[in-house]
Amino acid sequence: MKSKFTQPFGEITQIVGKCISLIGNDIDTDRIIPARFLKCVNFDSLGKSVFEDDRKTLKGKHPFDLEENKNASILIVNSNFGCGSSREHAPQALMRWGIKAIIGESFAEIFYSNCVAIGIPCFTLPKKSIKIIQKYIDNRSLFLEIRLKNCLAKSKDLNFDLEIKESSRKMFLSGEWDATSTLLKNENLIENKFNNLPYLKF
């Protein structure tokens, strides 16, 4: 657990940090943050409860409990990460633990859009490349420098061309991932839509 947490703000152009690997397909949001922790009216205290049940089961051997991962900020996952519930509490818990970006084989859709909405870029790589990273991390630390501009992830030994939805990449670079103000710019168009939708007149 890190002591200081600052919410991302504005343009997100690069993420530099240590990688933490979590192996497994179809890791759902109930596992990321069990439902009993959703009994809250703000997200502030979620960080310490991330993967609570999985961590208890592994008695200190869960990647999120290992000493060497203490300051990690780039999460490496496998396929369909974040499936299930739409709870934004899941990426919020990861972010408050210290995660700033995720690289995986694939992501569940609502989880992905929640990550965009709170400023966590999710990148994809082919299964083969993820395996290479996860194997590498098994033996030593991996520090990656990710640049959103060209989607390159660089390190001492490994370099990768990451993939990300073009619309998300642009939103991170421009700061428009924090969408409210962008959406509000079209106030007249929204009013027009409200006044003209057939079913709002029924």
Next chain:
Amino acid sequence: MSQDTLFDKVWDLHKVSSLPGGSDQIFIGLHLIHEVTSPQAFGALKDKNLKVKFPSRTFATVDHIVPTDNQSRPFKDNLAEQMITTLEKNCLQHKIKFFNIGSGNQGIVHVVAPELGLTLPGMTIACGDSHTSTHGAFGSIAFGIGTSQVRDILATQTIAMNKLKVRQIWCENKLSNGVYAKDLVLHIINKLGVKAGVGFAYEFAGPAINSLSMEERMTICNMSIEGGARCGYINPDEKTFKYIKNKLYAPKSENWQKALLWWESLKSNEDSIYDDVIKLDASKVEPTITWGITPGQSLGINQEIPLLNDLSPNDQLIAEEAFEYMGFKPGQSIKNTLVDVCFIGSCTNGRISDLRVAAKVLKDKKVSAKVKAFVVPGSEKVANEAKKEGLDKIFKDSGFQWREPGCSMCLAMNSDKLIGNQISASSSNRNFKGRQGSPSGRTLLMSPAMVAAAAINGKVSDVREFIKK
């Protein structure tokens, strides 16, 4: 790229603008909120000094945290009480209609909106809950969102989203006797996989879908998200219109005629273009049940749990995890697995038709003494109707506990939880590790009729044997 499907028509109609990044700004016609995913959104509005743009387009109810045994206020659970109080305050402050406990209209948000006639064809519907896909049964485009998007809808009635592709899932023939919508959707998820729907809206179609009631169609669309599809829908037809007619918020008199004409025009054209089409034969579906830790890990009641080598390499990792967690062996039969808890309820299968089917199986029978069984109606309306029909009495006489409406043990945010590694036979939608409140609890998903059969025998059973008798 899809063309002239209902999805295309509804999307285009609600598009407000193309955003600089390439996604679309989409107007949301109906916004539903509940106590779990909305407080932080209202908090963010306050921080940004924003108002709710169109309070008349948001409706609220309370479902996830409500106790189902004693609903008198304040709730015993302080945190649950804090959450309902926060929702009450937010609705009052922002002039949002709230269906509270005791109003006669409270219940699981995805049960309540259709029964009030809030859910209509051609709408875009969003809610901070992944099972919002349920409302697609009416020919609306409905999807789950996170709290930041709840904030955006409150503030602007719009969200930023990429347009989805459309996959038609064509279901031939009809379901056989004793096989229900739940079995069909579990079968579909098993065949396509839990992530096949990512990036897609699912259009469910074909004779088997047409023959389903509206409530069965809701069960199908509800579980689209378990197949990875954020949104699932069915083209509206006479059954849809009949269900909606005379509901509280449904269009009335002249407007009803206008609405009918418009709704008809929304259906996917006969020559629509889909990004993908899948066909399957519904008559071959058996009562289906999950054995693992994803809704895709399911089998017919008479089948055996797969061997590792029978599975594709991509499915083996999660299968190994499932074997270990569930304590089942490859090749083992699922039938006759002992169960500890039987739960009927949830936004998937907590409607009046679900209760009717289960009650029919339970009539004049007793729940096994080894089983704890309880039924949680999906809404106050469902509960009242069930009482009128005497279903509550059938459940109670059989040994089921009759509870008050809410989400209950589908996700166990109240005190209804599994204990230790208990096995539940559950009519809900997720069998994830720890989903039903115990970090080692095990869930077998099945239809309400199959849960009733399991409750009587104390083990996984084929409900068709009860129907024959």
